[in-house]
Amino acid sequence: MTIYYAIFGLALGIVIGNVCPYSMPPEYGRLLAVAVMAGLDAVLGGVRAAIEDKYSTAIFISGFFTNGIMGALLCYFGAMLGIDMYMVAVLIFGMRIFQNIAIIRREYMAK
Amino acid sequence: MIQRFRMDFKANIIIALVFMVLGFMLTVQFKTTERQRNIRIERVEDLSERIRTIEAEKTQLQKELADLRKNYGNLISDAEVERLNLLAGTSEVYGPGLEIVLDDSTSNKKMGENPNLYIVHDEDLLRILNELRAAGAEAISVNDQRIGAMSELRCAGPTVSINNVRSAPPYVIKAIGDPKTMASALRLRGGVVDTFAFWGINVKIHDTDKVVVPGQKITRAYEYAKQSPTPKEENKK
Numbered sequence: 617m618t619i620y621y622a623i624f625g626l627a628l629g630i631v632i633g634n635v636c637p638y639s640m641p642p643e644y645g646r647l648l649a650v651a652v653m654a655g656l657d658a659v660l661g662g663v664r665a666a667i668e669d670k671y672s673t674a675i676f677i678s679g680f681f682t683n684g685i686m687g688a689l690l691c692y693f694g695a696m697l698g699i700d701m702y703m704v705a706v707l708i709f710g711m712r713i714f715q716n717i718a719i720i721r722r723e724y725m726a727k
Numbered sequence: 728m729i730q731r732f733r734m735d736f737k738a739n740i741i742i743a744l745v746f747m748v749l750g751f752m753l754t755v756q757f758k759t760t761e762r763q764r765n766i767r768i769e770r771v772e773d774l775s776e777r778i779r780t781i782e783a784e785k786t787q788l789q790k791e792l793a794d795l796r797k798n799y800g801n802l803i804s805d806a807e808v809e810r811l812n813l814l815a816g817t818s819e820v821y822g823p824g825l826e827i828v829l830d831d832s833t834s835n836k837k838m839g840e841n842p843n844l845y846i847v848h849d850e851d852l853l854r855i856l857n858e859l860r861a862a863g864a865e866a867i868s869v870n871d872q873r874i875g876a877m878s879e880l881r882c883a884g885p886t887v888s889i890n891n892v893r894s895a896p897p898y899v900i901k902a903i904g905d906p907k908t909m910a911s912a913l914r915l916r917g918g919v920v921d922t923f924a925f926w927g928i929n930v931k932i933h934d935t936d937k938v939v940v941p942g943q944k945i946t947r948a949y950e951y952a953k954q955s956p957t958p959k960e961e962n963k964k
Contacts (some may be wrong), residue, residue: 618739625743629750633758636751640759648756652927655749662742673738680745 646695646702647688653709654683660716667723684707813865816875816943820866824938825910827855827930830896834927844926845851847896849882851928854919855900856880862912862939864904866940870894871945890943906934 640648658680665671687705694701730741787793812818829852832845852869859867867874872889874880879888902909913920923930 618742621739621743622746625746626750628743629747629752630754633751633754636755639755639762642759642763645756645759645763648752648759652752652756653747655745655752659745659749662923673741677741677745680748 637696647691650687650702650705651684652707653713654687655680657709657712658683660713660720664688664716664719667720670699705718743866754939764896772955776834807847812942816866816873818942820942821937821939822865822903823936824864824866824901824934824940825859825906826933826935826938827900827902827913829898829900829923832927833929845928847887847898847928849880849887850882851919851923852898852900854912855856856911857918858900859900859904859909862904862909866903866909868901868940870899871941873941875943878943901938901940903938903940910934911963 658676661679662671662676665676687709691701691705694704809818813820829847831847834845855873856867856869869880869887869889872878872894874889877888881888883893887897887898887941888894913932915921917948920930920932
């Protein structure tokens, strides 16, 4: 059941995003990119936790929002200080995404 | 797999919300990237379009110019054309005259003295031009820029701008006129060349039988000055 809710939510989000007339000013594009990476990481982490029977809604929600917001904030301050936090955030989130995918795949194969 | 988790309605709604946020962010990010790409492409297209129109305009104008030149030959005599060209300084001319080469001073600078005193300035060139004109020069060019009725000669940082073209030392001034009169005007005691010699600025004056002075490319249209009616035209009315 849950997966239908997820797909429905995703579709609704895409529709809203398309209808919404605003788009990010280019200088903040990177911050949003980091937030998107964090979101993907949190979602895959949630799926993995579900497969491992450790899923908790509170952890999932808090992880999704804090990772996204903190990632974007760190990048913002990093840019002010001349530190390319963007690279670091993308690298870490990317690594975690791949790790999560690998674990999900293994769990699937095992069952 | 996931069907194993029977979650309550609230949790499902929250998950839907989270995915909605994710979908929204993905779309906005996609649109942002897309727009940036489009802006770049649009700019290139815009510029190439402008080049195309301007080039078409240019060929059109060149055609027009050729046509006008053809007709203009019929309206006025060749002698008149030559006289007007000489007056306007738009054609290459030759004749006896002077070739003056002016370069920055090579003498050792004294400590604490302004190095500006040892280099050629726009004012020095202007003084020479003035002297040459006073001595009856008919056509003058500085570094192959013809000095015409509307030519400027001014300081442009380390260079001098003449007809909006910058040139650097050495300055080669060519003047057509009576060589002897012009040379003696320049070499007058206490005159221009004397002053330069004091600062060590190099001046070389050659008088030659044939100096070639290039014509001025006039690209300027008269916007403000309008011809007043001449008495002849008034009589016609």
